[in-house]
Amino acid sequence: MIKQAIIPLAGLGTRMLPLTSVTPKELLPINGKPNLEYILEECLEAGIKQFIFIISNRKKNIKKYFYNDKFYNKILKEKKDERIQKEVKKIKKFRKMIKFVYQNKPKGTGDAVLKCQRLISEKYFLMLLPDDLIIKKNCTKEMIKIHKQKKGSVIAAKKVPKKTVSRWGILSLKNKTKNSFQITDVIEKPKLKNAPSNFAIIGRYILPKSIMHEIKKLKPGHGKEIHITDAIKNLIYKKEKFYGNIFKGKYLDCGTLKGYINSGIEIFKV
Numbered sequence: 271m272i273k274q275a276i277i278p279l280a281g282l283g284t285r286m287l288p289l290t291s292v293t294p295k296e297l298l299p300i301n302g303k304p305n306l307e308y309i310l311e312e313c314l315e316a317g318i319k320q321f322i323f324i325i326s327n328r329k330k331n332i333k334k335y336f337y338n339d340k341f342y343n344k345i346l347k348e349k350k351d352e353r354i355q356k357e358v359k360k361i362k363k364f365r366k367m368i369k370f371v372y373q374n375k376p377k378g379t380g381d382a383v384l385k386c387q388r389l390i391s392e393k394y395f396l397m398l399l400p401d402d403l404i405i406k407k408n409c410t411k412e413m414i415k416i417h418k419q420k421k422g423s424v425i426a427a428k429k430v431p432k433k434t435v436s437r438w439g440i441l442s443l444k445n446k447t448k449n450s451f452q453i454t455d456v457i458e459k460p461k462l463k464n465a466p467s468n469f470a471i472i473g474r475y476i477l478p479k480s481i482m483h484e485i486k487k488l489k490p491g492h493g494k495e496i497h498i499t500d501a502i503k504n505l506i507y508k509k510e511k512f513y514g515n516i517f518k519g520k521y522l523d524c525g526t527l528k529g530y531i532n533s534g535i536e537i538f539k540v
Contacts, residue, residue, distance in 0.1 A: 271414075272318065272394055272417065272476060273318060273320060273391075273392055274318070274319070274322065274395045274396065275313050275320070275322070275395065275396040275397070276321075276322045276382075276386050276395060276397045276398075277306075277321060277323055277399075277400060278382040278383075278399065279294070279296055279323050279329060279400060280329060280372075280374075280382060281295075282376070283295035285526045285527070286525070286526070286530065293331070294329045295400075295524070295530075296332060296400045297331065297332065300403075300524070300530070300533055300537055301534055301538055305400060305403070305533075306332070306400055308537075309398055312398075312408055312410050313396070315408050315411060316411040316414055317411075317414070318396065318410070321364075321367050322368075322369050322370075322371060322386045322389050322390075323368055323369070323370050323371070324382045324386065325371075325372060325373075326373055326374045327372065333370055335361070336361055336368060337365065342358045369389055371385045371386055371389070376495070377495055378490075378491075378493070378495025378496040378497050378498075379495075379498040380496035380497050380501055381485075383397065383485060383498055390479050393478060393479055394476055395479065396410065396413075396475070396476055398410070398474055399473025399474075400524070401525030402472050402473035402474070402521065402524070402525075403521075403524055403533060404426075404519040404520065405519055405522060405536065405537060406518075406519045406540060407520075408519070409474050409515070410474060412518065413426060413474060413476055413515045413517075416449070416450050416515050417513075420450070421511070422510070422511030422513055423478055423502075423505075423510065423513070424450075424475070424515050425441070425476075425513070425514055426471070426475070426514075426515050426517050427441055427469045427470065427472065427514035427515060427516055428469070428470050428472050429469055429470075430469075430470045431468070432465070435459075435460060435468055436459050436462065436465075437459065438470035438471065439456055439458050439459070440456070440457045440459075440465050440468070440469065440470055441466070441514055442454045442466035443466075443469060443514060448516070449515065450513050450514060450515055451469075452514075453513060455506060456499050456502055458497070458499055471499070477502075480505070481498075481505060484504045484505055485498070485501045488500050488501060522537075
């Protein structure tokens with residue numbers, strides 16, 4: 271069973287400026303609730319017991335959000351507000367499940383995952399990118415079900431318009447069924463003529479702890495960063511089993527201002 275989830279939160283959120291100059295994008299409210307809480311609730315519903323947040327010194331407000339007891343105690347002492355009491359209780363519940371690690375230099379998703387190595391206790395773990403929200407269906411729950419069936423790693427996949435494949439990490443596949451397929455390669459932002467499919471990677475991964483050893487061997491790639499997709503490719507070439515989950519929910523991109531606004535509209539409809 272997958273019990274641990276890594277959530278990289280150290281990015282500066284430059285695509286959301288000027289909003290993120292003060293507030294981390296993961297704490298920006300969507301219909302009255304921080305983006306990050308939608309991710310946590312998805313995981314809790316799927317049985318996750320522990321979260322590992324990767325933050326930086328510039329984003330300590332994320333930790334403060336879960337440890338602001340002095341402020342809340344003062345408010346609640348002065349005003350017996352049931353809504354605030356309920357929210358504080360929820361935050362304290364989350365806090366018991368969260369561990370923090372730091373990535374103070376932006377060295378990529380691979381480097382971020384490697385920071386968590388000492389805390390990973392099981393053979394497999396979950397990683398979620400907070401820019402990607404999936405509503406209406408629980409994607410994490412779907413992925414864990416496939417993991418149990420296939421006994422391998424799982425990546426959430428979405429069919430994208432063919433003309434947009436150069437914007438995505440694209441999967442090469444075989445043995446496709448209604449809900450899943452086996453991944454045979456990962457191609458990062460290919461030209462249309464070189465794209466093996468139009469199934470793109472979305473920010474949900476079930477990964478083996480052994481990926482840490484592959485990350486350590488990687489050299490910086492595009493943008494001088496260590497990319498988790500390079501480590502995944504290496505494991506696939508070594509015949510490790512990776513599967514794509516064709517999730518049934520609705521994908522929302524919260525990483526841009528336009529996507530953030532649209533996410534609020536879509537979540538309001540649910």
